[in-house]
Amino acid sequence: MVTLLDVAKKANVSKMTVSRVINHPEQVTDELRELVEQAMDELDYHPNYVAQALVNKRTNVVKFVTLEDIDTTEPYYMNLLFGIARGLSKKQYAIQLVTDRGQIEDGNFDGYLITGARSSDYAFFDNLKKPFILFGENHHGYDYVDNNNQYGGELATKYALSRLYQNIIFIGIDVREPFEYSRETGYVNTLQKNKKVPQIYRIANHSHAAQEVIKNNFHKFPKDTCFICASDRIATGVVRQLQDEKAKVPADFGVIGYDGVFLDQVSNLKLTTVKQPIFKMGELLANMLLRKIDQKGSPQGEALIKPSLVKRESTR
Amino acid sequence: MVTLLDVAKKANVSKMTVSRVINHPEQVTDELRELVEQAMDELDYHPNYVAQALVNKRTNVVKFVTLEDIDTTEPYYMNLLFGIARGLSKKQYAIQLVTDRGQIEDGNFDGYLITGARSSDYAFFDNLKKPFILFGENHHGYDYVDNNNQYGGELATKYALSRLYQNIIFIGIDVREPFEYSRETGYVNTLQKNKKVPQIYRIANHSHAAQEVIKNNFHKFPKDTCFICASDRIATGVVRQLQDEKAKVPADFGVIGYDGVFLDQVSNLKLTTVKQPIFKMGELLANMLLRKIDQKGSPQGEALIKPSLVKRESTR
DNA sequence: TTGTATGCGTTATCAG
């Protein structure tokens, strides 16, 4: 392994000069700097992150915590994780996935990335001793990253209107969480502006729950109805049941999903959906946490990223 | 932060004794050992892994490399990753996900976990300077973990026979890789033993490719046929197309998938499938790599885990 | 601007 000292010898300087070239290049003369940089190149020097970490009282590790009890096979999270990994890689940070709740405080690490947080978890956050960023909007002052859920709701609703569907119904998730209300708000606002009456169903986030609600209420849905769904899971169930009812999708009935990860593409009909830039969100999440760690825990605020509408086969 | 020295003071010993209690407890008298352990308890001492890593010339980081060009949203890998995380957590190891091929040698780490390797990658492995374990069978002497693919093929085929399907057809993936051949071998052997003639199609691993092959050949398939598929993706497509052909599944046609992660449950018909214990495989993968690192890279051999058959709605 | 000394928390080595 090539160390600072090796470089220092080669460049005929002390190892501190080398260290400075790396961390505070402005403090060293151009002449020496170039000499040192050349030596680093020739020796293919790479800093030892472990040694840096030790002296900086850092670990270069962050924990990824999934609070939601969900199926971790949900592809959604895989994308997020890769985005996070990308963000962390710039500073050579590594991830520990927390699989047991008991591991949350275990070991050495510099901070948390937390996903699947519910309002009921807020008390828990206040006891955390290291900096953290949430994935998912909240309005209690915790730093977070999310897609702009309200904007997403608007996007879907406006598109349904533009395709001249006459009745626009929202099929939401029955959780009392900000992300859900924000999507609904985007839907409601847009309808009101267009002098239409909002109509909302709230169900469990499963395709069969969606099938159920369509089955039970199908007689109430006139032709030219578009369903704005709060997730692709729900949208998949809606499409499936509409087809079972021999309804024509997308000619008579439209369906718009939300998320745009994997599920939207395995559905029998490729879904029109509000796509979250999950990878990018993961990257941002990582960047924010690293900055927060650098700044010794100072607040980072919120970061909302705009989702986009992907037009496919479930709308006309 | 509580250090060795703090514990040492409290226990009135040198820090070396404390260190020994942790690493070589047999070298210290019972009396002192208990004293030290008590002090550690009272102070809630936890070793600093970074300092350990520095002195041991370790990093406590392993890289997770996905060579396959696949959609990283494939849920399969999420489970694997969580299994790996579990395995690594015992020694407080962290993961770096490699998203760019260029990052493979970047930074400091102790070894690799490699998935999605193809035969064409073998040359690449020989240049790796750190220990690695492959996920996925190979027969070139590289250490690996996989499910027992041949056993899985047998399992599916035997079950189809036991359900009295008369024709049993294998829909495989058109890659020349050991995992595929092993699954096929399990199928072929079982049929031969039962004096039936094997029949194999090989297609791309996509549901629409599966739909295609069923569509084009449907007239050749008599009632009482069971399709043994090399993946749940393929099985999903087969089911969908059979339904489109108005064929009765599972009464007249059976379908058995392979993998048992996520997809098998979102299919319209819940799939009978050969389920891989992915989480466990991930854990094993981590354990093997940690052991290999401990043993300075000595060979670990292969680890085959038996898959199991999950009986659901796509077989009678 | 550059170099020297010191310490981060741990473990190996060797002395007692």
Next chain:
DNA sequence: CTGATAACGCATACAA
């Protein structure tokens, strides 16, 4: 069996 010392690679504080 136990303790003092040095070392891992780097960065901060201070001196030159």
